[in-house]
């Protein structure tokens with residue numbers, strides 16, 4: 082199968098010692114590992130869990146503000162209602178004292194005073210009921226606040242734990258990446274410069290994979306199985322020819338497992 086159009090598009094053939102091409106596969110393996118670790122670092126489960134907890138903390142904070150506002154409103158209401166009760170009680174006492182002291186002699190005034198005392202008594206009963214009702218609402222707001230505070234504390238503890246776990250996992254990955262990066266730079270320093278440059282260029286364009294082994298007649302970069310004509314061409318190419326996959330354009334490295 083001839084592909085004249087494709088051929089013309091090919092860059093001038095690059096040559097690099099076969100040993101360098103093999104070393105390039107090791108560099109690729111290291112780069113793949115580093116990329117996997119970087120991905121793992123970015124997608125640690127702790128990130129999502131922390132985002133969840135943070136969201137929960139935000140909701141709890143808002144709920145606490147609401148319940149605290151409610152509490153201080155009820156506190157104010159309670160003081161006012163208690164003040165009302167005190168006022169009525171004081172007035173009743175004053176009236177009762179006048180009555181007990183026998184200061185009121187006119188029957189009409191006496192009747193009016195007794196009537197007022199009775200009215201004040203009913204009024205005090207109503208006000209005391211209001212006080213009780215407010216106290217109940219205040220108690221329920223307080224227990225709600227206690228519940229929310231407990232939830233907030235447990236969320237804080239959870240966030241601290243997750244942060245620590247995330248930091249530990251991140252630090253471990255960083256150490257691993259650092260080691261691999263050092264290994265990579267040693268490995269790369271021994272390889273033909275133009276081969277490395279080409280590799281970097283393809284790697285950038287091809288999702289992190291710039292060099293692929295030809296294994297059992299397949300490009301391990303794109304999984305394409307090469308046809309007999311293509312295999313023949315690769316077999317006949319000089320050892321130091323830098324070959325490219327016809328399909329994905331990655332550097333195709335021949336090894337003993339290539340099936341040539």
Ligand SMILES: [Zn+2]
Pocket residue numbers: 293300301302303304305326327328329330331
């Ligand atoms: Zn390919």
